[in-house]
Amino acid sequence: MSDLTQHLLARIEAHGPMTVADFMSEALLHPTLGYYTTRDPLGAEGDFTTAPEISQMFGELVGLALAQAWLDQGAPASFTLAELGPGRGTLMADILRATRAVPGFHAAAHIHLVEASPTLREKQRDAIKAEITHHDTVDTLPQQPLFLVANEFFDALPIRQFQRGPTGWHERLIAMRDGKLSFAFGPELPQPQLEHRLADTTQDMIVETCAPAFSVASEIGARIRDFGGAALLIDYGDWRSKGDTLQALKDHEYANPLDTPGEADITAHVDFEALAQAAPCAHSTLTPQGVFLETLGITPRAQALASRLNGDALQSHIAAHRRLTHPEEMGNLFKVLALYPENGTPPPGCTP
Template sequence: MSALTPHLLARIEAHGPMTVADFMTEALLHPEHGYYTTRDPLGAAGDFTTAPEISQMFGELIGLALAQAWLDQGAPSPFTLAELGPGRGTLMADILRATRQVPGFHAAAKVHLAEASPTLRAKQQELVGDATWHSSIDTLPAQPLFLVANEFFDALPIRQFLRADTGWHERMITFRDGALTFALGPELPQPDLEHRLADTVPDQIVETCAPALAVCDRIGASIQTHGGVALLIDYGGWTSLGDTLQALQNHAPADPLAAPGTADLTAHVDFEALAKAAPCAHADLTPQGVFLERLGITQRAQSLASHLSGEALKSHIAAHRRLTHPQEMGNLFMVLALFPKGAPPPPGCLT
């Protein structure tokens, strides 16, 4: 039993079963025992490794893609260079290093980071330096927005619904014999899922994520009004189907209910819902490997490899493969680009 478990059991006893979304929020962000509020989850000593931590090439190419999109839209000044969920700050540091030689880019850029974890904010301060931190995207400036969100949306709290004949049972979390367990709420109509009755059958699960839709509505409205681009990079697919809630601890799958607050909790991203929520244009959903190849990652990898040998070269080759190969992150992770209607899509993305 984790330190957070008694708190959750007491809450359920007092108020009844909780939604999966409420459970995820408590497990990840509880002020004393939440996963993200108490630790640095990244790297070999943590629970997972993200693309920017695997190779500098990822952040470099993202940075140059954002810089080219900025140039394509007339090089507005000033503009917001933002990241949602920046981890240790590695991605933004690589973006800034790669774009240092782009004329006017740094002079016009104002860096803004949206981060809920005090532990990670401190690490971001060390790597990025001069930036403004936000707890919510609602406080980002009203100006052109060039934004990246890598493995941000997968950690936002989801709700789960089990299809019945004509309605939906919400999947809830309760307890039995002192342990957390899943249960089903009563069958009810869900107006927001009415359209999913046509492409599902009874006993299938559909997941929704209202916070993700709110974020995309805000980002899309800003981009449509003021200009800019957003690159949303995560694992998932075009439409939600099935139970994708998962826990990761020590780089291995874990039971999401076994020890809340000690493991990372995520779910696959419904990119169709994100695209529909954003009141701006969007590019075709693109596999990460294809996106990076279009940006020239193989040429960059060859250039870096020419200065390496031995174990460093082997590690570099493995990193390139992990980011791009279809059987690794290349097809697991997807890229959705948002941009103003009438503007060209950012490099690496097609419509």
């Protein structure tokens, strides 16, 4: 039994069952035992691999899309170039490399990263050869034009889960049974924030909410509304939450979220409708990642890079292109939502 499991069981014994959100917060961000605060979770030796780690093409195209959005808005002389949950810094490093030739872009950009993990902050400083300002939360980002990317950030924010009953909703909780962590349900209560979900759910269905995601999207959207800019929110999920999507990844395999908290990545699918509703600015239609990347020209870029490769390197490159874009891989599972100013145009790759 892990130290964090013992800590969680002691907390439940003392205070009663905890929400799924509290469980996720402890499992991922406990100061000394949390998953993100104690390790580098990425890559072959970690538990999962993100799109920027799969191929440089992903970051290049995201960077050029943001640079074009900056140009379309008159190339503001000073702006925040931000990333939420930047991992090892690979995506931002690729963005900066791809945009070097955009006149004035680097001179105007001030790089700000929102990162909770001390371990990953160090890796980001090593990867990004530029001045960086780190933040714990989005609300401390500068009050100026904001051009932002969040790739696989919202999926790790703590969710609450509710199961529909005959007249109300039962919150799904984490309890203790036979000395182990176990799922349980609270009493049936009204949940005013879920009134709109009565039309598309039936009894016993689970709906997930994520208050932190709502707050982050609201903060980003307010910056864009007040100062201009654009945001690319890229994650797995769909337009509306439906069903139990809580999951854990350990050693690149799915695991029971309750088995090894603190030692596995715990995430949930993103409700993009909630993000769009929270942001007080315009939003694009929800675009599959594969369509987004193909629209930006990933296949010609892949062909150009392939011309310099052969053997195993070429096969790995082909596999990376497929993994990012194919509908049966990340192409349909991952979606892109863009935020941008009212009466403006969305970044390239997205449609109003």
